[in-house]
Amino acid sequence: MSASRRRFLQCAAAAGVLLSSRPVSVGAQSLGRNRGTLKAVMQADLRSFDPVWTTATITGSHAALVYDTLFGLDEQLAPQPQMVSRYGLSDDKLTYTFELRDGLRFSDGSPVTSADCVASMRRWAARDLAGQLLFQSVADTPVKDDRTFQIVLRERYGLVLDTLGKTSNSLWIMRRKEAETDPTQQISEIVGSGPYVFNRNATKMGAIYVYDRNDSYRPREGAPSGTTGAKVAKLDRIVWENMPDEQTAIAALQAGEIDFYETPPIEFIDQLESDHGVKTEVLNKLGNVGFIRLNWLHPPFNNQKAREAMLYVINQTDIMKAAFGNEKYFRTCNSLFGCGTNMENHENVGWFDHGQDLKKAAALFKEAGYDGRPVVILQPTNLALLNTTAQLLAEWLKQAGVNAQLAASDWGGVVARRAVQAPPEQGGWNIFATWNPTSTFASPVSFPGHAANGTKGFIGWPENAEWEAARREWTRAETLSERQEIAKKMQANGWNFVPEILTGQFVAPVAYRANVRGFLSISDLIPFWNVEKT
């Protein structure tokens, strides 16, 4: 593509007279103090609008405004119908039949049909891990009429509704036109049937993203609970401002130039709490699980004893204290499926009860045949928790006689290097730290890190056949108690082969102006439905 003369002249005009026909205005004064407009600073820039193409959390929050889901999860994480009015399961438990609510429309006025739902489901299932697992058991998805469609299973699958309603990487219903886009390509139009409409004309990529109330949206009846119930758009407009500088965002919030800040740094929370014009609140009560991945492909962590040694290297309290300070924002956790979740259990946690023991770790490394080679820890210097974790880990490993070496870069550098399967001396790695929302971590199948299928799986590439068989068994279980029993069995095995090392569980408060209310407590995304300014 070459720059046309017209485009060049437009650019020259902007350069020459600074009088653009469309105002580029960001900030309190320019956007006005309309009570119906809420200005929010989110956790990151909205890099992509397609929730299938990317798994970025920010894109999930965007999708929650624009699109709706067939099912949602209530506050007890139980699936409840959302766009679906009625559903049924055949006696052989192989055919689910869904009927859409009456009057559902996309923001362009077209009705939401079964064909839209099936196309959306198939595109999502081509990319999402839980969707892929579900569709391994799906034989067909016939459309019965405009409002009725089915999921026909080959074999029983106990998690159909949970998967359709999950809150991370959710199944968002798009028009068939967009849903038929190749899942590896981004959709070009953003038209949903959610409570808000994306305003592309008012949006400035990388600067502000604008959502207007969808007047044709018909909320479900019933009190909101999790991502279920009534999603009422009470604001005329929501503006997301991309404000990467934390200090500026804090100042803007205190000055009333923005109304909501998703990720205020913990060190500013006391300052914000002392400001009567600002409130702080933990919306994601389950929070996030911090963990360390070990590279199973290369020494020393291709040896189980070395992985076991790592259990005695870690001191979760020290890591969490160093990163968060205030104990009300973190806890220690020994459950492979997160703490406070349905799958939390305490099988085979002798290592946790024993606590940090660097001498024992040194002995285990020796048993593993560790030969003093460098152990490369990826250190993302721009993320406080992970930077702190890497530094503490390096120090502890040195004390345990391991030649730990930090490889510093920004997070962008870490995500590229951690995917490299080559040995550490050839650009690979041995250890990196990260975190994941606890709600996803709780599921043996939704969180890709819970796969132990070798190099085809998540980074770190653990491999354990017994674990994989238990994961499949978990998906077939039909009751919560059955799944809990399987989770116990998995954990008993898990802490033997050590797929990852936990570094603690933490929550992060959001901050907003005192005249804003109505935020719902949901994991994985920030919902703006039901939010209003008084």
Added chain:
Amino acid sequence: MLRVIVNRIGSIAVVMLLVALMVFSLIHMAPGDPAAIIAGDNATSEQIASIRDRLGLGNPLPLQFLNWIFAASRGDLGVSIFSGVPVFGLICERLEPTLSLTLITIVIALMIAVTAGVLAAANAGSWIDRAVMALSILGFSAPIFVVGYVLIYVFAIQLKWLPVQGYASLSAGILDWLRHLVLPALSLGLAYVALIARITRTAMLDVLAEDYIRTAKAKGVSPDGILIKHALRNAGIPIVTVVGIGVALLIGGVVITESVFNIPGVGRLVVDAISKRDYPIIQGVTLVFSGVYVLINLMVDLSYGLIDPRIGRR
């Protein structure tokens, strides 16, 4: 003169080609992979590899460079890996805030710095001279973001005179436009003021020691006339030179200032692009910044002939 201009334009093309090569090489040597960022935190190595192939990032680097430079020579800077929006359009969209900030900064800085430099030279050794020099050291030493945060705290949070952040388009009203630019321009301009003030003082002191100044004094020209008409004009070349060189300082500063004050300009565009390794944007913006810098220095060179007609005749 025409030959000089033609020669300089020819050298600009060579410089730009070298800049393009360096930018491309440095970006691809730096750790990071847009495919890994696109794939998300929970992606497998296979998924990342598939995205890399789709984006053409697996092609040999020389081939990628040739494709890019060939397209760029036709004005096509490519499209953003993440948004799919043409880079040229993104830069145009972000040009107004950056140009506003830069121009306001240059105007404010020149007014303050030249006046301060002339005053310091005219009162060499006095408290005025020492104060100007002390302030210029402070201006040089204080990082832009520190100055920015202090200004925000004092004028936006405490006094509530000016907004904390943001940008208002000129088309939305000149007062609002100015209100949003005052603090960023002061933060950005402090080092620039310091640089120009020091050079102005030094150049003025050199000129004031010349024989023709003594002659002018002997002829009874007023002190103001000597300073403005005789000394300042003859001190113009080093001042104009440092103004041109200082544009590089401003370009670097714009990137930080736009982040601190949340101004949606070209600087912010490139910072965001770096964090997500959006190569086409990084390459495009760096090329444009380099082009602007080279052009400004060409204009500075050409302006010598206007300031000193003897240079134009050579």
